[in-house]
Amino acid sequence: xxxxxxxxxxxxxxxxxxxxxxxxxxxxxxxxxxxxxxxxxxxxxxxxxxxxxxxxxxxxxxxxxxxxxxxxxxxxxxxxxxxxxxxxxxxxxxxxxxxxxxxxxxxxxxxxxxxxxxxxxxxxxxxxxxxxxxxxxxxxxxxxxxxxxxxxxxxxxxxxxxxxxxxxxxxxxxxxxxxxxxxxxxxxxxxxxxxxxxxxxxxxxxxxxxxxxxxxxxxxxxxxxxxxxx
Numbered sequence: 001x002x003x004x005x006x007x008x009x010x011x012x013x014x015x016x017x018x019x020x021x022x023x024x025x026x027x028x029x030x031x032x033x034x035x036x037x038x039x040x041x042x043x044x045x046x047x048x049x050x051x052x053x054x055x056x057x058x059x060x061x062x063x064x065x066x067x068x069x070x071x072x073x074x075x076x077x078x079x080x081x082x083x084x085x086x087x088x089x090x091x092x093x094x095x096x097x098x099x100x101x102x103x104x105x106x107x108x109x110x111x112x113x114x115x116x117x118x119x120x121x122x123x124x125x126x127x128x129x130x131x132x133x134x135x136x137x138x139x140x141x142x143x144x145x146x147x148x149x150x151x152x153x154x155x156x157x158x159x160x161x162x163x164x165x166x167x168x169x170x171x172x173x174x175x176x177x178x179x180x181x182x183x184x185x186x187x188x189x190x191x192x193x194x195x196x197x198x199x200x201x202x203x204x205x206x207x208x209x210x211x212x213x214x215x216x217x218x219x220x221x222x223x224x225x226x227x228x229x230x
Contacts, residue, residue, distance in 0.1 A: 004180045007172040043218070044051050048225040056130050056183040056219040056226030060121040060137070061110075068113060068185055075202050076109065082149045082157050083141070084121060089122065101125060101133040113185055119215055127227050134222075142217045148208030162196045201225045 005014055024043050062155070066073045081214035083210045084091050084107025115161040121141065125133035149157075169192075 001185050002095055004176045004182060005131045005182075006176045006179070014195065041085045041230055042221070043172075044221045046221075046223050047228065048121075048223070048226060050226050053227040054126070056127055056224055056228065057120070057124050058130075058134060058137075059223045060141070060220045061118055062216065062220050063116060063118050066109075066214060067116060069187060070108075072199050072206075072210045072214065073109075075206040076214055078154070078161065078199065078202050079144075079207040080107055080109055080119065081147055081161060082153045083144045085160075088160065090144060091123075091137065091140055095123070095133065095136045101129050101136055105137065113147040113181065124226075128227065130224070130228065138217065145211055145215055145217050148211060151203065151204055154202075154204050154207065158199055158202070161199050165195060 003018065021134055028029045042062075052218060064076065066076060081089070083089055083103070084108065086092060087097075091107060095105050096102050102123050102125055105121070107119070107121040107140055108122050109117055121137060123133070123137060169178060177190065185191075
């Protein structure tokens with residue numbers, strides 16, 4: 001177990017409290033954290049019918065095989081951020097703002113802290129807009145994968161990602177969470193200081209290569225849940 005304390009703390013008092021709280025405890029058994037073998041991307045679709053729902057949830061996903069400590073993780077992360085990060089992402093700009101097919105859609109990387117991670121897009125559509133919404137999402141995904149991101153998108157995304165990261169470290173909760181995550185990944189705390197420069201140094205070529213290497217729009221798992229056929 002790792003304990004992280006941040007803020008106006010008294011290190012000596014904390015050490016005494018932890019010693020008292022765990023006094024007499026001999027500890028557990030160490031174990032080796034392992035990850036399953038990388039899952040190869042495959043095409044799969046599953047629908048879960050649910051009566052009288054006003055919207056249908058849709059989830060696209062696939063394995064990337066990457067962990068946060070891999071060299072290609074940061075380039076892919078930046079590229080995915082361009083595609084699916086909130087109102088500034090391509091998916092929201094096209095599928096919601098331009099076409100009005102959904103209230104919310106986004107894409108991100110998942111589960112890359114302790115095991116081989118994945119890529120995911122999540123969204124919802126009204127039942128009568130489901131087919132059109134899925135087609136629009138697939139179109140934007142394919143365009144992003146095929147043509148990559150632009151230099152303008154990269155410059156704006158770097159500024160936003162670094163700024164958001166620094167703001168997140170501005171309170172004790174954010175700082176504690178960042179320190180804990182870094183320790184658990186098995187990398188040194190210098191990673192926290194180096195993160196902005198890692199983002200700033202990523203090139204457009206690295207990002208677009210990572211997108212085409214680890215994402216395959218033709219081999220996505222898609223799960224739909226809700227009311228169909230309205």
